[in-house]
Amino acid sequence: MRVVEPVVELARGLWTTLRMMFDKPVTIQYPEQKKPVKARFRGRHVLKRYENGLEKCIGCALCAAACPADAIFVESSENTDEERYSPGDRYASTYEINMLRCIFCGFCEDACPTEAIVLGDQYELSFTDRRQSIYPKEMLIDPVPADARPTPQKTEPGVYTRSVPEMKDPQD
């Protein structure tokens, strides 16, 4: 009995090894191959634009107030019809996120009244200097859509009086 038991265990171990040799490998050849992230993955933030190119961010700083890590800095300035960045009165003239502080909790996304800040699917965050960990608005904001004008835009007076658009409740 003493001899048989180790031999059985050894055979079981070898059988497992043999079986795994024919399984499909799970290794991803990163960075050439990238594994798709789940729908609710929280990666690097993106500042969104409307289809007409205006920025969704209205510089209200609610995201900064909600952030438990004090990672967001927002400074707002006044829009005019000659130089309009977003609907309503104000826009974020400075918007920075310190990625060394961020814990990717998503509170900023939840707090935003215009759905301007979204945690996207980008997970390639690396830097070699602490200063590089502060991502400015220019790095975070979406590119201007192909058929839209860049900001600042010259707009008709009285068109963009409302900062927060009519929105439906989120579905997920």
Ligand code: SF4
């Ligand atoms: S994800 Fe969380 S920690 Fe990161 S900036 Fe947003 S609120 Fe702050």
Ligand code: SF4
């Ligand atoms: S991202 Fe949203 S919550 Fe933050 S300043 Fe802009 S509009 Fe306000």
